[in-house]
Amino acid sequence: MTSWLAALGVLVIAAPGAAQQQRYLDQLPPLIDRELFFGDPEISGAQISPNGEFISFRKQHLGVMNIWVKRIDEPFEAARPMTADTTRPVSGYFWSQDSRYMLYVQDKGGNENFHVYAVDPRDPPEGATGVPAALDLTPYGEVQARIYAVPEATPDEILVGINDRDAQVHDVYRVELATGERTLVLRNDENVAGWQTDLEGNVRLGVRVDEEGNSLILRVDDDALTEVYRCSNEESCGPVRFHKDGRRVYMITNKGDGVDLTRLVLFDPATSALEFVESDPERQVDFGGAAFSDVTDELVATVYVGDRVRIYPKTDEVAHDLAVLREKLPEGELSFGSSTEDENLTIVYVSRDVDPGSAYLYNRATEDVELLYRSRPSL
Incomplete structure (x- = not known):
């Protein structure tokens, strides 16, 4: 009897505290779903084609992050998927130098046999997949192909490493984008x-x-x-x-x-x-990165990542670009993406404590800055 009464006393005493705690919890804003922080972004990886005709990006299609494309003057709602992988996200891609193809490396369902594919964004979608047909440039079974170079001097060819002769090493081949025909450049012995x-x-x-x-x-x-x-x-x-x-x-x-x-x-x-x-001019961190002009092939900027990202322009043109962008964009960490072949249009990214990443299109001639998307707009 005594222990039962004691327990009841504890409950009676604790009840007001529990009620007060519940009232406090009821006044708090709702919890943010952690998927919004750690799940796939809504859109990411924007690139502009070298000729300025297309903007491409990664977005979910069939429940998996795939590659999409739209013409530069179209809204994002008019974009079309270029890949239709249902098991593994397409993590990265390139444009060919002549803007004819989008190139990406992908395996099948996580089997680690990575092949290089080319897809023409102008081709119509196939009925079965809803996306244009992609050409497998490395159709050699159990290989782990890798792209070594996308040379401007040979826009219809790329250099690819393929390990079909010896699984331990990659030989270097020159591969035609239109046909997939390969020519051995260097045997890796x-x-x-x-x-x-x-x-x-x-x-x-x-x-x-x-x-x-x-x-x-x-x-x-x-x-x-x-x-x-x-x-x-x-x-x-x-x-x-x-x-x-x-x-x-x-x-x-x-x-x-x-x-x-x-x-x-x-x-x-x-x-x-x-x-x-x-x-590093501040002698704090390792060398972070270098940016080069595709027009002049000159070093145009260096980058260091410490507490903040520091960009050091090496030309008057890039110094002016940075000044314009810092005036027109929100304060945050600035980085440059792809540009058109004449370097007039450039994708620019900004991230900050209240925005994990937004992409903008910068027009160097007019100094206009256009918001393309926010990667996680729900935040």
Whole structure:
């Protein structure tokens, strides 16, 4: 009896507290569904075709993130799906240099056999899928194909790595986008993990990691691969893009005594001459990234990511673009996406604490900025 009365007393005493707590909870705003934060964005990955005819993006179709496209003057409601994968999102894609094809890499249902596909956005949809037919450029069964280069010099061809001869390494092929016909460019007999082309699409360098974890940069000669640069497993180094002079290559490296943060350098594979270009002016973070003009092939900006994203323009034109965008766009982290071949139209992204990402179209000639979409408008 005593224990029962004691328990009743606890309930009586606790009841007012529980009621007060419930009143407090009732006054709180509703919880935001975590799917809005961690699920797929409504739209993402906007790109503009090099000729400025199309804007493409990723959006759900058949319950999975697929590629969509619309003409630049159409509303997003008029967009059409280009892919119809129902099991795995299409994570990334490219435009061919002549704007004829959209290129993407995808496997089948998560089997890790990645093939390269080309789809023409002007083709009509097929009845069975509701999207245009895609051409498999690498129809070789159990392979993991990868795109190495989409050269401006050869807009109807791309360079692709295919491991159908030996599953452990990728040989380099030149593949015609219209037919899928391939031509062997370089047979990989030395366990090279990646290749670097010059601006004309010629394979000039390879990167290999040895048994000790050292990174080796190899020059592609007529009949052999020659080591021209090496960094230890406690350092990092790798090519970024060839200079417009065709001789030197931009590299990111922190090789050297007393060097901690990575920096941008110019390296000559023929002479091993190395020229410092830039490191973080604030000496806080590694080198973040480099932007190049597709018109002049010049370095036009460098980027560092610390507490905030810092962009350092290298030309008066880009400095002016940044000033215009920072005046017209909301304050936040600014980044540049794809541009038209004349660089007049550019996709620009802004993210901030109250907006995980919005895409804008910037017209350099008129200085107009048009909102394309907010990636998570429900937030």
